[in-house]
Amino acid sequence: MKKVKIGMLGLGTVGSGVYKTLKRFDNVEIVKISVKNIDKPRNIEGLDESILTTDVYSIINDPEIDIFVEVIGGVNPAWEYISAAIKAGKHIVTANKELLAKKGKELFELAEENNRVVLYEAAIAGGIPLIMPLKTILAGNDITKIEAILNGTTNYILTKMDVEGASYNDVLKEAQELGYAETDPTGDVEGFDAMYKITTLSTIAFGQRVDVNKVYREGISKVRAEDMKAANELGYKIKLVAIARICEDGRVDVRVHPTLVPKKATLAHINYVTNAVGMSGYPIGDIVLSGPGAGEFPTASSVIGDILNIAAEIETTDYPLPMMRCKHSDDANIVPISETYNKYYISITAPNNKGVIGKIGTVCGNKNISVSSIMQKGVSENNTADITVITEVCKEADIQAAISELDGCNINSLIRVM
Numbered sequence: 152m153k154k155v156k157i158g159m160l161g162l163g164t165v166g167s168g169v170y171k172t173l174k175r176f177d178n179v180e181i182v183k184i185s186v187k188n189i190d191k192p193r194n195i196e197g198l199d200e201s202i203l204t205t206d207v208y209s210i211i212n213d214p215e216i217d218i219f220v221e222v223i224g225g226v227n228p229a230w231e232y233i234s235a236a237i238k239a240g241k242h243i244v245t246a247n248k249e250l251l252a253k254k255g256k257e258l259f260e261l262a263e264e265n266n267r268v269v270l271y272e273a274a275i276a277g278g279i280p281l282i283m284p285l286k287t288i289l290a291g292n293d294i295t296k297i298e299a300i301l302n303g304t305t306n307y308i309l310t311k312m313d314v315e316g317a318s319y320n321d322v323l324k325e326a327q328e329l330g331y332a333e334t335d336p337t338g339d340v341e342g343f344d345a346m347y348k349i350t351t352l353s354t355i356a357f358g359q360r361v362d363v364n365k366v367y368r369e370g371i372s373k374v375r376a377e378d379m380k381a382a383n384e385l386g387y388k389i390k391l392v393a394i395a396r397i398c399e400d401g402r403v404d405v406r407v408h409p410t411l412v413p414k415k416a417t418l419a420h421i422n423y424v425t426n427a428v429g430m431s432g433y434p435i436g437d438i439v440l441s442g443p444g445a446g447e448f449p450t451a452s453s454v455i456g457d458i459l460n461i462a463a464e465i466e467t468t469d470y471p472l473p474m475m476r477c478k479h480s481d482d483a484n485i486v487p488i489s490e491t492y493n494k495y496y497i498s499i500t501a502p503n504n505k506g507v508i509g510k511i512g513t514v515c516g517n518k519n520i521s522v523s524s525i526m527q528k529g530v531s532e533n534n535t536a537d538i539t540v541i542t543e544v545c546k547e548a549d550i551q552a553a554i555s556e557l558d559g560c561n562i563n564s565l566i567r568v569m
Contacts, residue, residue, distance in 0.1 A: 154179060155180070156179075156180055156182045156215050157180065157182065157217070157218045157219075157458065158181070158184070158210030158218070158241075159181055159219075159221075159222065160184075160210070160229070160232055161186070161221065161223035161224075162184050162186050162195075165447065165454065166222045168448045168451030168454075169181075169220065169455060169458075170184070170195060171196075171451075172451050172452070174197070176455075176459065178462055179462050182213075183203075183204055183213065185204055185209075186204070186205065210236075211239050212239060217241065217242060217461075217465055218461055219232075219241040219243055219244075220243075220244045220454065220458065221233055221246070221247060224247050225249055226254060229245075229247055229250050230250055230258075233245065233250070234261055237265050237267045237269075238261075242267050243268070243269040244269075244271070244454055244458050245269065245270075246273035246450055246454055248275065248344065248348050248351065251347070251350075252346070252347035252350040252351055253347075253363055255351060255360070260477075268464075268471050270282075270460065270461060270472075270475060271457070272456055273451075273454045273457070274348070275301070275348045275351060275428075276301055276348070276426045276428060276440075276442075276444045277303075277426065277444040277449045278443045278444070278448075278449025278450060279426055279427075279443070279453075280453070281428060283456070283460075283475070285356055286355070287474055289430075289432070291434075292432040292434065292435045293433050294356040294357065295432055296395070296396040296397070296430065296431040297349070297353060297393070297394065297396070297428065297429070298393075299349065299352070299394075299418075299427065299428040300390055300393070300418055300425075300426050300428075301352075301393045301444065302339055302342075302344045302345045302348075302391060302426075303426060303443075304332045304339035304344075304424070305340055305342075305370070305371050306391065306423065307331050307423050308322045308323055309391065310423050311326075311423075312374070312376055316379070316380065317376060319374060319375065323336060323340065340372050341368070341372065342371075342407045345368075345393045346368045346407045349394070349405060349407060350362075350363040352393075352428070353395035353403065354479075356395070356430065357395070358478070360479065360481065360482045361405055362483070362485060365485040366407070367405075367406035367407070367487075367488040368408070371409055375564060377537075378498060378564050381496070381539055385411070386413060387411040387414060387568070388411070388412050388419040388420075389411055391407065391409055392410040392569065393406075394410075402484045402486045403486065405483075408567060409566050409567075410567055411567070411569060412569045416569065417429060417439050421441060424444065424445065425444065426442065427439055427440065427442075489546075489547050489551070491547050492545065492546055492547070493544065493550075495545070495550055495566070495567055495568060496539070496541055496565075496566045496568055497539070497541075497542070497550075497554075497564070498537070498538075499511070499538040499540065499557070499563065500535050500536070500537055500538075500561040500563055501535060501560040503530045503534045503536045507538070508525060510557075511525065511540060511560070512525065514553050515553050517553075518549040518550070519549050520542050520549055521542065521543040522540060522542055523543050524539075524540070524541045525538065525541075
């Protein structure tokens, strides 16, 4: 059997896992790896340093290489190299969630024009199989809803805050020291990572192109230890949830934000760096896929699965992996967050004066908001009261209008409830 030759861009955490694991297979071989610094020390036993290069185009222009594996992330220069590799006749395996979210349309159109395959199982939830099942086993389903935890860093932080009662800043510092959070954690804690992933996942599941620029995004940096405690008392856990659903009018609601998840729900029990994806559809009903969403070997597992799938098709067909190709071109009509309907948890600090709770109720009533519960817990030394409000389902625009009218009240937190 002829060995399928592979060129790889990047030899960081994921690339190292791919190199170490792929050596177990006899039908594929990594023949070149592009790195920034050839002299950098690497903890990879048996690494053949002669295959390292700083010239990406020596991989792209090598006619012997069949598959181009990209594991550096980001849009630039990854897009330049991937597009050149496709034009040079190479199939693509990538773990690049940002590139897929921002350049997916151009990427898949270019691949189809050149009869090349792009596989990206590792880009959504690390080691959790999602894309292949959606394209194959679940292909006969109409998926209408996704609720997912897609970022291990934020899930770790929120779990530690919940278990230890610690502040966001303290847990973030610990997560950085342990390597779970980057020195600049913005991509994770402000929801960008989860936003990129739900953009691509919902595009595949719904068969409509979701514009990442129209996806609502809110991170966890404003979540307080007090909110964690209050959520537990109310029967909830706070998670950063990526949500995508098809509305009754056919529009698509896609967003990422902190969410109060009922303790009886599966997502409430997904802790630390674990990821989970819940999907609803017909005829399957409700399913949840859970597992490691990042890391050297979990992510490498998905990359290698993609490589082996392409390798099995090379030289056997003129049109490899038809089920895995992009088959849609319609743009989704995205619902603005202001037009969505949700339940809300609102934490308010207000002067301990007569009629404050009545005022909150009146403002909510005037904005078509029904209050499910309203509680006051104690009075602080500065004569302010902590008030927690839980609403029934209401419109986002109405809740924002109500908050703007609560003069003299400090809104500590506004979190949507699942």
